[in-house]
Amino acid sequence: MRVHVTDLKPGDTLSSDTFNTFGIHMMQKGHILQPDDISKLLKHGLDYVDIEETVINDDNEPHHSLIEAKVQFDTALVGFQNLFLNAASRGEFDGSQVDAVLEPLMDELHTQKDVVSVLFVLNDTNNYTYTHSLQVGMLSYYLAIWMGYTEQEAYAAGRAGYLHDVGKAKVPPEILNKPGKLTPEEYEIMKKHAQYGHDIIMESTGDELSAIVALQHHERADGKGYPNGITLDDIHPYARITAVADIYSAMTTHRVYQSKQELLRVLKEIHRMSFGQLYAEAAQTFIRNMLPNMIGKKVRLNSGETGRIIMTNPTDYFRPLIETEQGFKDLSIQSALEIEEIFI
Structure with missing residues (x-):
């Protein structure tokens, strides 16, 4: 063909x-x-x-392998919901269920190379807290693989990412689900979820690695994070990974108080944060491996035109070359044009 x-x-x-x-x-x-x-x-x-001919799927239907991934995702979503509700009511959860839920999901993710498409398919729920935890677990797994960790180490990083926000189970629902901006007093309460998460994980599983990631995932290299204001050398390597995954998922997922942001804009923000706030190797590795996944994706521009990303621009990775029905649009040159949405 x-x-x-x-x-x-x-x-x-x-x-x-x-x-x-x-x-x-x-x-x-x-x-x-x-x-x-x-x-x-x-x-x-x-x-x-x-090229060899392939079976053409309806554009509205995900590829079979993505459907399989969604089956595992839905199972893991229910598993995390049960875990979260138990932590909210009892201050602990059944630690034996974590691997039973995660292992099939991670096995499926091992076969998925287009991470952006996976996240699109797995981002169709309105429950931010549960979906976000799953996404962070998946992205932490992928990022650990990209950074050269072994499969076993990457699984541990993914497990820690999956559990990183379990401490939010102890945050009052009226604060956790508040549709507007938190007051300074409410924000101080929200920040306690890091310590809560550490304590819940230790009580439930004794998994020190996941507990330290829950405690440190909001710490920053410059010492301006929380809860303890530690600097890069004192932040666990897996917490550095989870921090990047956490920011990407948070900024690209709908929340009760914030709409998701355009994917390349989020990668650009992570790039900015890699100079002082995030662990540079983790942030840069994430960007380097996510950008190729953008090629071929459909976009809607602020001009109203729709098109497809053809290639990333070597002079500005975050303003790619777009092909539309009206012709090619080089966003690195046409500064008035912006991508408003990326989709599959």
Whole structure:
């Protein structure tokens, strides 16, 4: 099947050898295209390539593998809800149930490479507290893998991320679910969830690693975090990972008091925070691995136009090249244009 290069998607498989306009061999038959490959083809000016035909799904239906991931997500969501409610009523939860819920989910995530699409599919619930905890667990797992941790270590990081906010079970509901901005007094109460989480996890499981992550996930490298105002060297490596995952999920998920923000804008904010607030290696690794997942995603611009991200811009990673029906839009040059929404 012959397709235009701008219509390629990560995962497409070349059905014939590919050559550039000078006859130089670029990619061989059977090569599975990655985001960087598509960018390379564009840069070399290719118009069309041959790919293997695949079964076309309805645009409104997620890929089968994503449906499988959602099954595991829904199970984990119910599991966390039960855990959270038990922590709220009894101050502890059944620690034996955590791995029973997480292991199938993490096994499924191990097969998923397009993290952005996974988060889109798993972000269709209105319950921010539960969804956020699952997303942070998943993103902590992915980030640990990207940073070179072993599978076992990454699972531990994901487990800690999953439990990081359990202390919110002890925050009064009228504060936790308040639709407006918290008062200074209410914010001080909210901040106690970090210590609550540490204590609940220790009481329930004795898992010191997850407990320290719950305690430290709002600490910052510059010492301006909470609850103890410690600096980078005293923050556990997994808490540094969870902090990045926590910020990304919080800023890209609807909450009772805040609408989700556009994904590239959030990555840009994490980039800014990597200079002094977040652990730079974790933040930069996260950005570097998330950006390729944006290629091929649909966007809606502030001009009303819709299109698709074709490639990230080497001069400004957060203002990519967009193809619309009206033509290509280079956001690094067309400064008046902004992405208002990214979707699949």
